[in-house]
Amino acid sequence: MAAIRRSTALAHQLLVQSSRKILRSQKCCYGNFLPDKAYIGGAWVPASSGATFPVLNPANGIEIGIVPDMETSDVQTAITKAHTAFKTWKKTTAKERHDLLLKWYKLIMDNQEELAKLLTAEMGKPLVEAMGEIAYGASFLQWFAEEAKRCYGDVIPAPTGNKRLVVIKQPVGVAAMITPWNFPSAMITRKVGAALAAGCTTVVKPAEDTPYSALALCELADRAGIPAGVINVVTCSRKNASAVGKLLCQDPLISKLSFTGSTTTGKILLEQSAGTVKRVSMELGGNAAFIVFDSANVDLAVQGAMASKFRASGQTCVCANRLLVQSGIHDEFVDKFSKAVRKLVVGDGFDSDTTQGPLINVRAVEKVESHIDDAVSMGAKVVCGGQRHQLGGSFFQPTVMTGVSEDMLACREETFGPLAPVVKFDTEEEALAIANGTRVGLAGYFFSNDISQIWRVAEELEVGMVGINDGLISSEVAPFGGVKESGLGREGSRYGIDEYLNLKNLCFGNL
DSSP: HHHHHHHHHHOOOOOHHHHHHHHHHHHHHGGGGGGEEEETTTTEHHHHHOEEEEEOOOOOOOOOEEOOOOOHHHHHHHHHHHHHHHHHHHHHHHHHHHHHHHHHHHHHHHHHHHHHHHHHHHHHOOOHHHHHHHHHHHHHHHHHHGGGGOOOOOOOOOTTOOOOOEEEEEEESSSEOOOOOOSSTHHHHHEEEEHHTTEEEEEEEEEEHHHHHHHHHHHHHHHOOOOOOOOOEOOOOHHHHHHHHHHHHOOEEEOOOOOOEEEHHHHHHHHHHHHOOEEEEEEEOOOOEEEEOOTTHHHHHHHHHHHHHHHHGSSSSSSSEEEEHHHHHHTHHHHHHHHHTTTTOOOHHHHHHTTTOOOHHHHOOOOHHHHHHHHHHTEEEEEEEOOOOOOOOOBOOOOOSSSSOOTSSSHHSSOOOSEEEEESSSSSSHHHHHOOOEESEEEEEEEEEEEEHHHHHHHHSSSEEEEESSOOOOOOSSSBBBEEEESOOBBSTTTGGGGGGEEEEEEEEOO
């Protein structure tokens, strides 16, 4: 055991040394993308207290830089700036907002590689995935640039001849956004793009683990010519996050709150928003079932499971959390799936061979371990993986387990890590009962070549999004969101901009 510990320590030391060299070599590529200030009212500002907190690379724990640790007084300033800017921004034409959003989109794509490197440094996902996220995130700005010009109203036939009824759409006001660390760029553009297109101004609180991606987007928004105060980003540590979030919920100048994160936190924010009756969008936790029926193309199902489960090392709200496999093809699927999982390469996201980066922190590792330990104690079997990776830190082996049942933590809770628990089932009715037997309903997936079954299952799954013979369901053109305790509202698509618009009825009488 001592030899193993020495080997692990040496491997981690070598990784740390390598990552330090990478960060030194890449830091110059970020240019102004590593500010040590927040962005309020079009200016780069420190916290009024002067306090800062470090941002760490999850691959090695090395400090990337520091950002302001803002308190409620700083956030109040940002809210005021956004409210002032709203008075003029709401009067801009749809064409003007379209042009600015498109400029922002083009600047992001021109700087895609630099933004991706920054994202990998602070979040850990492999660089190729980070490049994909930047493009995915930018696509929302391009999409909503066009949707800005399509916020059509209605003319309603009046019940009497001397009246005319017209419905117009107007921006709700200042929109606050609280965004997660797992998609630190795309979750901002998906929200802010819709808000700006509608004519709203914004105050964004990014996750404390990944603030630089948000600040980098501010730099490019400024270059695009988006006016001061329209976008504001406030950074704070975990210590101040609760108070800052509460202010964003309770301040009467904030008309809309959009949150992506856990269901537990979402419920708190909903309660705190009730006093001012805010418009809210909540994209909360998931527990996606990935069902493979006997009629499925097993190879295609394995490919879909790999794409869904292990993207971002399993740290996505729509990733397959429970794999339900029908008994007729269970063994074949597990064999092929496990072989594919064993080929995954764990390492630093800057290594071109890496397919699985680190988890965001050691707490995330401990949660994966607790789910594995619980399942094994109740009779589940680890087919591959199951342990911390020899690189140490927050690296974990991609893991497949069989013999999993509904009462195990791996099925009852969202793991948010590279753990694939496989549940064997016999009938379609059994699979649907297991899949729907949860209080959340964000995404679900199934593979089948039976067209009747496809329609039945697609309609019966209690989720907001269904992947049918496909493990990747997200795009800027499709609505993203869940049912039950997975949230309220939708993001992306033509429906996403409606979350930031009020309907106003104009009744013209005595004509």
